[in-house]
Amino acid sequence: xxxxxxxxxxxxxxxxxxxxxxxxxxxxxxxxxxxxxxxxxxxxxxxxxxxxxxxxxxxxxxxxxxxxxxxxxxxxxxxxxxxxxxxxxxxxxxxxxxxxxxxxxxxxxxxxxxxxxxxxxxxxxxxxxxxxxxxxxxxxxxxxxxxxxxxxxxxxxxxxxxxxxxxxxxxxxxxxxxxxxxxxxxxxxxxxxxxxxxxxxxxxxxxxxxxxxxxxxxxxxxxxxxxxxxxxxxxxxxxxxxxxxxxxxxxxxxxxxxxxxxxxxxxxxxxxxxxxxxxxxxxxxxxxxxxxxxxxxxxxxxxxxxxxxxxxxxxxxxxxxxxxxxxxxxxxxxxxxxxxxx
Ligand SMILES: Cc1ncc(COP(=O)(O)O)c(C=O)c1O
Numbered sequence: 001x002x003x004x005x006x007x008x009x010x011x012x013x014x015x016x017x018x019x020x021x022x023x024x025x026x027x028x029x030x031x032x033x034x035x036x037x038x039x040x041x042x043x044x045x046x047x048x049x050x051x052x053x054x055x056x057x058x059x060x061x062x063x064x065x066x067x068x069x070x071x072x073x074x075x076x077x078x079x080x081x082x083x084x085x086x087x088x089x090x091x092x093x094x095x096x097x098x099x100x101x102x103x104x105x106x107x108x109x110x111x112x113x114x115x116x117x118x119x120x121x122x123x124x125x126x127x128x129x130x131x132x133x134x135x136x137x138x139x140x141x142x143x144x145x146x147x148x149x150x151x152x153x154x155x156x157x158x159x160x161x162x163x164x165x166x167x168x169x170x171x172x173x174x175x176x177x178x179x180x181x182x183x184x185x186x187x188x189x190x191x192x193x194x195x196x197x198x199x200x201x202x203x204x205x206x207x208x209x210x211x212x213x214x215x216x217x218x219x220x221x222x223x224x225x226x227x228x229x230x231x232x233x234x235x236x237x238x239x240x241x242x243x244x245x246x247x248x249x250x251x252x253x254x255x256x257x258x259x260x261x262x263x264x265x266x267x268x269x270x271x272x273x274x275x276x277x278x279x280x281x282x283x284x285x286x287x288x289x290x291x292x293x294x295x296x297x298x299x300x301x302x303x304x305x306x307x308x309x310x311x312x313x314x315x316x317x318x319x320x321x322x323x324x325x326x327x328x329x330x331x332x333x334x335x336x337x338x339x340x341x342x
Contacts, residue, residue, distance in 0.1 A: 009300065011301050011333055011334065013301060013326075013334055017196075018195060019197075019242060021196070021197065021241060023198075024241070027199065027238045030234045030238075032230075038233070039228070040230070041228050042225055042226040042227065042229060045225055045226055046226045054230075055073055055229060055232045057236060059071045059072060059203070068184070069207045070206065071203045071205045072204055072215055073227070074204070076201060077190065077191075077202040078107075079202065080190045081102070082108045082220050084108065084170060085108035085112045085114075088139055092114075093139065094131070094135035095109050095114045095117070097116060097119070097140075097141050098127075101146075102143055103309075122151070131165040139170055140162050140168070142155070142158060143175070144171050144173045145174075145176050145275070146175075147174065147278070148310065148311050148317070148319060150273065150277070150278025150280060152275045168187050168188060171185060171186035175278065176276075177193075178197055178247070187210070188204060188210065189205045189206065190204050193231075196242065199231060199235045251324070253324040258322050259274065262279070268335070277322040278319060278321055279319070279321075280320075283318065284314055284315070285314070286308065289306065289316035290305045293318055295340075296338070296341055301334050303318045303319070306318070320334065
């Protein structure tokens with residue numbers, strides 16, 4: 001439940017807090033204890049004096065969680081993408097990027113000054129065709145779960161194409177971390193701490209050599225004050241929950257909600273892939289999406305309208321995100337509100 005206006009209680013279907021941990025008292029307590037011990041702010045970038053023990057502990061835990069040799073933290077997923085791409089490719093290089101990749105990837109590609117080729121959404125053969133041109137270094141980058149549609153990238157096929165063409169495979173796992181196992185596909189794997197982990201920040205999991213290179217080359221890490229160490233304390237606590245039995249229970253609850261919502265969604269004649277907790281109800285014009293969002297809100301359901309530039313013109317939509325914090329009643333209320341609205 002959220003209260004955006006005094007007295008207005010809404011069931012929130014627009015949050016990426018997939019495991020319901022953002023409001024967890026243990027995570028909040030870890031943040032408070034971390035602040036009491038380490039202070040409210042980091043005071044400088046990691047390479048100066050903003051480098052504290054909880055960040056190193058967290059990076060060790062993240063590497064273990066990811067089954068990677070190492071991990072390096074960033075202030076946000078946006079910053080991590082803008083760090084990653086320019087650290088590996090430059091003006092003589094080629095980036096091949098999915099048409100529906102997140103805006104942070106689009107911006108990261110522009111920042112790199114590499115030649116950028118965009119392939120039609122999830123079209124592996126077109127990605128492979130684009131990789132045939134000569135370039136000093138090649139990088140293929142994709143969201144693992146597409147943030148506005150909820151479908152999955154063909155990661156295995158893309159990584160095979162990368163091997164064939166000597167390209168680096170970079171995967172943005174923002175909407176998968178903690179809820180969808182991806183079998184470690186990708187040379188560079190970016191994950192956010194702001195979604196299923198319920199806190200803030202991000203990391204890249206990779207080999208030790210790659211992480212060392214990032215530490216020395218990634219401008220968003222070098223030239224920005226690091227997140228407060230208390231944030232690392234909170235992410236560590238959240239990660240402990242996500243990795244344990246309780247994490248399994250929460251994922252179970254989440255996927256039951258996804259199934260229940262998908263059944264109801266399809267029952268209304270709407271297409272649902274249920275590949276992830278994200279469902280898109282594409283309505284076309286922005287005013288249609290705004291009108292439907294307002295009607296849902298009258299029924300106590302918060303599901304925001306997503307419009308250009310977040311999505312392409314003509315594909316404005318309502319984006320529903322299911323979480324482990326939803327009850328059966330919440331899910332049914334959203335479906336009833338949709339039925340009354342459409
Ligand atoms: C696919 C994807 N990558 C990166 C980001 C950015 O993550 P953050 O919100 O931690 O900056 C987002 C989030 O909004 C996203 O959906």
